[in-house]
Amino acid sequence: MAFSFRFYVLLRLFILLNICFVGESKKRNVLLIIADDAGFETDVYNNTAIRTPHLQALARRSVIFQNAFTSVSSCSPSRSTILTGLPQHQNGMYGLHQGVHHFNSFDQVQSLPLLLGKSGIRTGIIGKKHVGPGPVYPFDFAYTEENNSVLQVGRNITRIKLLVRRFLQEQEEERPFFLYVAFHDPHRCGHSQPQYGPFCEKFGNGEAGMGRIPDWTPQHYTPEQVKVPYFIPDTPAARADLAAQYTTVSRLDQGIGLVLKELREAGFENDTLVIYSSDNGIPFPNGRTNLYWSGSAEPMLISAPEHQQRWGQESQAYVSLLDITPTILDWFSVPYPPHSIMGNGRVELTGRSLLPALETEPSWDTVFASQSLHEVTMYYPMRAVHQGAYRLIHNLNFKMPFPIDQDFYVSPTFQDLLNRTQAGRPTGWFKTLQGYYYRERWELYDTRSDPAETRNLAQDPAHQPVLEALQARLLKWQWATEDPWVCGPDAVLEAKLTPQCRPLFNGL
Numbered sequence: 001m002a003f004s005f006r007f008y009v010l011l012r013l014f015i016l017l018n019i020c021f022v023g024e025s026k027k028r029n030v031l032l033i034i035a036d037d038a039g040f041e042t043d044v045y046n047n048t049a050i051r052t053p054h055l056q057a058l059a060r061r062s063v064i065f066q067n068a069f070t071s072v073s074s075c076s077p078s079r080s081t082i083l084t085g086l087p088q089h090q091n092g093m094y095g096l097h098q099g100v101h102h103f104n105s106f107d108q109v110q111s112l113p114l115l116l117g118k119s120g121i122r123t124g125i126i127g128k129k130h131v132g133p134g135p136v137y138p139f140d141f142a143y144t145e146e147n148n149s150v151l152q153v154g155r156n157i158t159r160i161k162l163l164v165r166r167f168l169q170e171q172e173e174e175r176p177f178f179l180y181v182a183f184h185d186p187h188r189c190g191h192s193q194p195q196y197g198p199f200c201e202k203f204g205n206g207e208a209g210m211g212r213i214p215d216w217t218p219q220h221y222t223p224e225q226v227k228v229p230y231f232i233p234d235t236p237a238a239r240a241d242l243a244a245q246y247t248t249v250s251r252l253d254q255g256i257g258l259v260l261k262e263l264r265e266a267g268f269e270n271d272t273l274v275i276y277s278s279d280n281g282i283p284f285p286n287g288r289t290n291l292y293w294s295g296s297a298e299p300m301l302i303s304a305p306e307h308q309q310r311w312g313q314e315s316q317a318y319v320s321l322l323d324i325t326p327t328i329l330d331w332f333s334v335p336y337p338p339h340s341i342m343g344n345g346r347v348e349l350t351g352r353s354l355l356p357a358l359e360t361e362p363s364w365d366t367v368f369a370s371q372s373l374h375e376v377t378m379y380y381p382m383r384a385v386h387q388g389a390y391r392l393i394h395n396l397n398f399k400m401p402f403p404i405d406q407d408f409y410v411s412p413t414f415q416d417l418l419n420r421t422q423a424g425r426p427t428g429w430f431k432t433l434q435g436y437y438y439r440e441r442w443e444l445y446d447t448r449s450d451p452a453e454t455r456n457l458a459q460d461p462a463h464q465p466v467l468e469a470l471q472a473r474l475l476k477w478q479w480a481t482e483d484p485w486v487c488g489p490d491a492v493l494e495a496k497l498t499p500q501c502r503p504l505f506n507g508l
């Protein structure tokens with residue numbers, strides 16, 4: 001009797017495991033869509049001045065994250081964190097990958113496409129790759145700026161549609177896939193292809209010399225129509241700039257519609273996890289390259305076919321782009337292998353799988369951030385933690401002026417801000433250039449009572465306990481992620497033997 005009961009239990013367990021296994025193997029694909037410098041210029045996030053019906057349709061099948069953040073506000077570094085789950089200071093992609101910037105991840109990094117490929121999952125990338133070296137980020141199917149025009153694979157939505165179709169047509173029946181579609185829209189292009197307008201909003205619009213993108217119906221907006229976020233000067237120049245950006249967002253939106261249609265028509269809609277987000281803040285003052293809310297908050301939609309109970313709901317949970325790798329590994333049940341990068345400690349992912357948030361609302365309330373450079377000349381290391389109401393930023397090189405990037409510099413918004421500041425005219429901005437360039441070492445904001453982050457509480461005696469608790473939290477994360485900057489700016493890290501900070505007595 002006892003024996004047969006035990007046998008029965010074992011049998012039940014076996015059946016249960018089997019069901020779980022079948023359940024697991026059913027959910028097999030991932031489509032990751034990353035926009036380039038996109039923000040909240042979408043009606044999904046209540047911007048009523050713009051229409052993005054395809055993002056809306058995706059949002060109706062998704063959990064809409066209200067507190068999603070990038071850990072770094074720069075393109076290549078952010079993409080490296082998305083594809084490794086490791087902050088830029090840990091994976092080595094300290095700044096931009098292309099040209100003279102030349103940043104790359106460490107050779108020992110075990111990236112998401114590498115781990116998935118080793119597990120038999122087919123990997124594809126269409127659009128902007130912007131990370132390296134090649135062997136760390138291998139894809140089976142790749143149409144990127146490395147062997148195509150980035151305008152074609154990143155902004156020509158007809159071409160993107162055809163490439164997605166080809167990828168899905170070549171898909172073998174039982175093999176899972178991970179497809180990464182990295183739009184180059186709505187990135188600026190006034191510094192590289194000014195003939196197409198500041199946001200390449202004219203590229204493919206059918207006008208003389210612009211070519212045509214057959215699947216795109218450009219949406220036009222007047223400067224009066226746009227919503228000017230609090231961190232952008234409300235001037236005619238900035239409004240015209242935003243109107244151009246909105247037109248480019250319409251190409252992104254329609255492109256997303258085409259990609260999702262291809263997925264649906266190929267029969268993969270019901271077994272594919274779809275994630276939509278962006279790499280960093282929008283390319284406006286106080287946006288991209290900053291770790292303030294305006295530079296690091298991201299749109300994020302996650303759609304899982306089998307979790308319909310939360311479709312269309314908003315989540316307040318604090319989530320990070322560092323969570324994307326753990327989420328996708330979890331979806332495919334691929335373990336993160338034990339390894340080290342510099343031969344020191346074992347690498348741990350500090351992000352988490354977001355799949356539980358698709359079932360019930362979690363209470364996650366902390367995200368971390370780490371930035372070192374953008375362009376190679378733009379050394380301005382910052383570390384940050386955002387917990388509950390508070391954001392703490394550590395500006396390690398606070399005595400230097402905050403650096404400005406090339407495409408942002410020539411933007412109509414920034415040129416206008418420079419001109420107005422030089423001429424002593426009203427700027428319409430919530431900061432002064434002087435205040436923007438020269439920052440305090442520690443910045444502490446209560447983002448609930450001060451969402452624009454204009455009142456630094458770091459020196460406020462009443463906030464000392466909060467300040468110290470967050471400093472300790474941040475430091476702990478820096479040690480856990482092997483941050484080479486952990487001792488700066490007033491000490492030197494002696495990393496060999498027992499890693500420790502040795503004081504510099506430099507007066508900081």
Ligand SMILES: *[C@@H]1O[C@H](CO)[C@@H](O)[C@H](O)[C@H]1NC(C)=O
Pocket residue numbers: 044045046064314
């Ligand atoms: C949009 O606005 C409504 C009404 O104020 C609010 O309930 C909702 O949370 C907002 N949604 C987003 C995504 O911001």
Ligand SMILES: *[C@@H]1O[C@H](CO)[C@@H](O)[C@H](O)[C@H]1NC(C)=O
Pocket residue numbers: 134139140141142143144146147
């Ligand atoms: C493009 O380059 C990537 C990386 O070098 C390679 O994997 C891929 O096969 C190439 N694709 C085409 C179509 O040549």
Ligand SMILES: *[C@@H]1O[C@H](CO)[C@@H](O)[C@H](O)[C@H]1NC(C)=O
Pocket residue numbers: 156157158159203204210211212213214
């Ligand atoms: C976009 O791609 C399609 C398909 O490859 C092509 O016919 C069209 O000319 C391209 N448009 C532009 C503006 O390059």
Ligand SMILES: *[C@@H]1O[C@H](CO)[C@@H](O)[C@H](O)[C@H]1NC(C)=O
Pocket residue numbers: 267268269270
């Ligand atoms: C996906 O599921 C929906 C409803 O659950 C169903 O209407 C649709 O036919 C399914 N699509 C495929 C390709 O199985």
Ligand SMILES: *[C@@H]1O[C@H](CO)[C@@H](O)[C@H](O)[C@H]1NC(C)=O
Pocket residue numbers: 237412415416419
């Ligand atoms: C800024 O000033 C320069 C030089 O005076 C001028 O050429 C340029 O058009 C101005 N730009 C804007 C956006 O006002």
